[in-house]
Amino acid sequence: MKKNVLAVTLTMLTIGVTAACGGDSGGSSDAQTATGPIDIWLSNNPEEIAWGNAMVEAWNAENPNEEVTAQEIPAGKTSEEVIGAAITAGNAPCLVFNTSPAAVPQFQKQGGLVALDSFEGGTDYVESRTGDSATQYQSPDGQYYQIPWKTNPVMIFYNKDLMKEAGIDPENPPLATYDEFLATSRKVVESGAAQAAIWPSPSSEFFQSWFDFYPLYVAETGGTQLIEDGEATFDSDAGKLVADFWATMYAEGLAPKESSTDDAFAEGKSAMSVVGPWAIAVYGEDVNWGVAPVPTSTGMSPEEIYTFSDAKNIGLYSACDNQGTAWEVLKFATSEEQDGMLLETTGQMPLRADLKGTFSDYFTENPEYEVFAEQASRTVEVPNVPNSIAIWQEFRDQYSSAVIFGKTSVDEALSAAAEKATELAGQS
Amino acid sequence: MSETTTAEKAGPAASRRPAARLGSQPLGILFAAPYAVFLAAVFAYPLGLAVWISFHDYFFAAPGAQVDRPFVGFENYTAVLSDPEVRKSFLNVFEFLVINVPLTVVLSLVLAAALNTVVRARTFLRVSYYIPYVTASVALVAVWLFLFKEDGMVNQIMGSFGPNPSWLVNSTLAMPVIAVFVTWKQLGFFILLYLAALQNVQKELYEAASIDGAGWFRSFRNVTVPGVRPATTLVVILATITGANLFTEPYLLTNGGGPNGASTSPVFVMYQKGIEQGTPDVAAAIGVILVVIVLIIALISRRILEDD
Numbered sequence: 239m240k241k242n243v244l245a246v247t248l249t250m251l252t253i254g255v256t257a258a259c260g261g262d263s264g265g266s267s268d269a270q271t272a273t274g275p276i277d278i279w280l281s282n283n284p285e286e287i288a289w290g291n292a293m294v295e296a297w298n299a300e301n302p303n304e305e306v307t308a309q310e311i312p313a314g315k316t317s318e319e320v321i322g323a324a325i326t327a328g329n330a331p332c333l334v335f336n337t338s339p340a341a342v343p344q345f346q347k348q349g350g351l352v353a354l355d356s357f358e359g360g361t362d363y364v365e366s367r368t369g370d371s372a373t374q375y376q377s378p379d380g381q382y383y384q385i386p387w388k389t390n391p392v393m394i395f396y397n398k399d400l401m402k403e404a405g406i407d408p409e410n411p412p413l414a415t416y417d418e419f420l421a422t423s424r425k426v427v428e429s430g431a432a433q434a435a436i437w438p439s440p441s442s443e444f445f446q447s448w449f450d451f452y453p454l455y456v457a458e459t460g461g462t463q464l465i466e467d468g469e470a471t472f473d474s475d476a477g478k479l480v481a482d483f484w485a486t487m488y489a490e491g492l493a494p495k496e497s498s499t500d501d502a503f504a505e506g507k508s509a510m511s512v513v514g515p516w517a518i519a520v521y522g523e524d525v526n527w528g529v530a531p532v533p534t535s536t537g538m539s540p541e542e543i544y545t546f547s548d549a550k551n552i553g554l555y556s557a558c559d560n561q562g563t564a565w566e567v568l569k570f571a572t573s574e575e576q577d578g579m580l581l582e583t584t585g586q587m588p589l590r591a592d593l594k595g596t597f598s599d600y601f602t603e604n605p606e607y608e609v610f611a612e613q614a615s616r617t618v619e620v621p622n623v624p625n626s627i628a629i630w631q632e633f634r635d636q637y638s639s640a641v642i643f644g645k646t647s648v649d650e651a652l653s654a655a656a657e658k659a660t661e662l663a664g665q666s
Numbered sequence: 667m668s669e670t671t672t673a674e675k676a677g678p679a680a681s682r683r684p685a686a687r688l689g690s691q692p693l694g695i696l697f698a699a700p701y702a703v704f705l706a707a708v709f710a711y712p713l714g715l716a717v718w719i720s721f722h723d724y725f726f727a728a729p730g731a732q733v734d735r736p737f738v739g740f741e742n743y744t745a746v747l748s749d750p751e752v753r754k755s756f757l758n759v760f761e762f763l764v765i766n767v768p769l770t771v772v773l774s775l776v777l778a779a780a781l782n783t784v785v786r787a788r789t790f791l792r793v794s795y796y797i798p799y800v801t802a803s804v805a806l807v808a809v810w811l812f813l814f815k816e817d818g819m820v821n822q823i824m825g826s827f828g829p830n831p832s833w834l835v836n837s838t839l840a841m842p843v844i845a846v847f848v849t850w851k852q853l854g855f856f857i858l859l860y861l862a863a864l865q866n867v868q869k870e871l872y873e874a875a876s877i878d879g880a881g882w883f884r885s886f887r888n889v890t891v892p893g894v895r896p897a898t899t900l901v902v903i904l905a906t907i908t909g910a911n912l913f914t915e916p917y918l919l920t921n922g923g924g925p926n927g928a929s930t931s932p933v934f935v936m937y938q939k940g941i942e943q944g945t946p947d948v949a950a951a952i953g954v955i956l957v958v959i960v961l962i963i964a965l966i967s968r969r970i971l972e973d974d
């Protein structure tokens with residue numbers, strides 16, 4: 239009997255292995271000129287869904303034979319996992335209006351994305367709409383597998399009431415240099431105005447460094463990416479200054495080492511938060527807020543400060559049968575009119591050259607967004623390199639060890655992370 | 667018994683006939699077939715695929731994409747075994763199992779024995795222990811977060827005796843907290859297994875032990891424990907398998923295997939590498955190693971528990 243069980247098991251394993259050997263085979267789509275109905279996925283926040291549905295309605299009214307059907311990205315731990323699974327299964331939609339630039343190298347390697355350069359006028363369209371910063375979104379092969387769509391330039395939100403309670407000038411809290419930021423933070427915590435000065439998530443997800451280390455590093459270096467020309471850049475004086483700053487925040491208890499179980503800024507548990515313009519809609523009603531650029535060691539003037547862009551882009555996926563229609567919808571959705579609608583509906587900044595000039599009326603009517611619009615012209619994206627997410631995870635692990643938990647030295651952690659990041663960026 | 671008789675009567679020549687090969691109850695194969703197909707599709711095929719992936723330079727690709735997936739021998743295994751993060755995750759889960767499995771066996775057996783003697787509120791108590799098992803981990807984790815976070819209820823009660831750093835950001839305590847959480851969550855299921863096993867322990871044995879002057883503890887040790895030994899084997903193996911597959915708790919309770927990787931598990935690292943980072947070949951190698959280790963532990967546990 240045991241022999242029979244063993245035989246059956248081995249047979250099944252053999253079947254599995256044999257079937258597995260089939261793998262995926264080649265073949266490419268020639269659907270670039272095809273037109274017809276398409277599906278698109280939208281992010282799952284209410285404002286973007288409202289904009290997306292209105293955009294689709296406007297398109298469908300003019301193009302009844304090329305109907306667009308929109309839905310939210312299906313539920314998953316992250317959008318990137320869902321999109322990656324859909325690419326593998328061959329059922330990705332034509333367009334995803336929430337493609338993370340960090341995931342693009344992986345999607346491209348999977349064969350899931352269509353280079354927009356392959357459409358007539360594709361490169362010109364991307365570069366003329368976004369301007370010089372479009373090149374940050376170019377893949378190593380020189381092509382655009384994403385259109386830079388919208389940015390949420392990262393800045394520091396602060397709670398004026400808590401600042402006042404801590405004895406700090408609420409209209410102009412000293413936050414420009416690291417020393418000022420630390421002094422302000424100490425006052426907030428020591429006065430008991432808030433449990434924490436600032437509460438960036440101390441968890442180990444690869445993307446968390448985009449909201450603590452990276453914005454400050456980008457600012458400190460005047461706009462340097464984590465990886466440039468295939469080499470990690472952060473094992474440097476600037477990288478160490480930023481890491482030491484955050485290490486002090488954690489060591490002195492000004493930033494907690496444990497994640498908040500609720501929205502610490504909304505609940506008044508922290509006096510500051512690292513946010514994008516979306517925060518105006520989220521906190522605007524409940525918190526008496528002010529906004530400042532991210533700090534630098536020497537305190538640069540605000541108009542010189544760069545920050546992390548936190549962009550979300552649009553990808554055109556290779557599973558799409560009617561790519562001709564998808565390309566037209568993509569252009570329609572990123573037209574000046576639709577970008578204006580996006581700005582009005584969501585408060586997020588379209589990645590356009592001359593954003594403030596193009597939508598001057600909006601910023602006149604909504605001056606609170608103006609500071610973010612100014613910052614949007616000086617943003618830096620995550621590097622578009624192979625193994626992007628593995629690099630960020632490696633960085634986060636070393637950062638957690640040295641900066642958040644103080645188990646290793648900052649110098650050792652940055653050196654180790656830089657060595658590994660350069661190695662990963664050099665792999666295909 | 668009847669099968670043996672039939673075979674003896676039919677002799678060797680008959681056993682070579684197709685009908686005889688199907689046994690005396692060929693219809694049974696039909697009834698068993700759905701589950702066999704299920705096993706083949708859900709366990710055997712993925713396992714075979716995982717083994718194949720682990721020996722190749724593999725990544726998930728779109729249907730129709732031209733990709734090269736060369737055979738790389740043990741390269742993925744070498745990468746995995748030389749990765750300190752992976753080695754740490756195996757040590758972490760070993761620590762988890764050392765706490766979780768004995769705690770699960772002892773608590774579920776003691777509570778099952780106690781519940782077996784309870785007359786009043788028996789159903790209420792059984793359901794009470796079972797509720798955490800059927801409740802979604804996400805909901806339970808939220809409750810434990812409120813209990814064990816820095817300003818949570820446990821630290822408020824303990825005051826200055828609370829650990830510093832707090833439970834979930836303490837590299838020494840994070841994994842034990844997870845082990846206790848999982849023990850508590852799964853206790854109801856294992857209590858049910860023991861309760862079923864206890865129904866097969868003959869009451870006469872307890873009466874004999876009582877006549878010989880044995881108290882509750884000696885009866886428990888000399889009658890109950892040996893009487894439920896097959897169930898203990900099952901509990902140990904099941905607790906080991908489910909424990910080795912630890913994922914949700916480090917993902918949610920300690921924010922992704924924190925602090926500083928103190929509660930990462932092999933399955934969590936598989937998720938990071940296979941799903942997030944697009945290297946399913948490395949993830950598959952971790953999975954195969956995990957399967958082999960769990961099989962070895964299960965075999966050793968069975969040998970020790972059944973040989974006694």
